[in-house]
Amino acid sequence: MFLGVASVEGATRPDYDPLRHPISSLAIGPRGWRQVANFSVSGALVLAGAGGLARSRTLPRTVPALLAAVGAGLVGAGAFLSDPISGYPPGTPPSPDPPTTAGRLHDLASAPVFLCLPVAAGTTAVSALRRGETGWAAVSGAAAVADFAAFVRAGGGFAQRPGLVRLGGFFQRVSLAVGLGWFAALCARTAGSAR
Secondary structure, eight states: OHHHHHHHHHHTSTTOOTTTSOGGGGGSSTTHHHHHHHHHHHHHHHHHHHHHHTTOSSSOTHHHHHHHHHHHHHHHHHHSOOOOBTTBSTTSOSSOSSOOHHHHHHHHHHHHHHHHHHHHHHHHHHHHHHTTOHHHHHHHHHHHHHHHHHHHHHHHHHTTOTTTGGGHHHHHHHHHHHHHHHHHHHHHHHHHHHO
């Protein structure tokens, strides 16, 4: 849902390039309330999923806690507007100098989304491997590595590094698709085993 709403919003904004610009930039401007709502609703759903996963007896206790931090991070990202970056909205500089307080709080709030998802996947991979679930361990481990690697590349793009700046938004979306896709698979897998 999160990526779907952001994709529709990005496709309907003049001068917005999803390959270059972060999803958070969609919260800037008159229609920004839609992305703020997307952050809030998606965060609430992740928090609900983390609450359900906390009842599982097969997951390490740290995994639902890490995923709750992801949900709280999404809600927090909606509470504070990011600074304009990579030239969006049009006429703004490539990066804020200096960053605003709201921009710093947005970055701080969203950090768990990009850090806790790969840690949760990695923790799940180790736990699954110990239980002999090699397939799920491989999936979770690969998700952890791919999620974090894409996040690092997105960060390079948003830091205006040559060769990455044009693809910052792309790598951010890859990171989120892998991380949130793994989270959805974890919820489905856990719900199936609970039945």
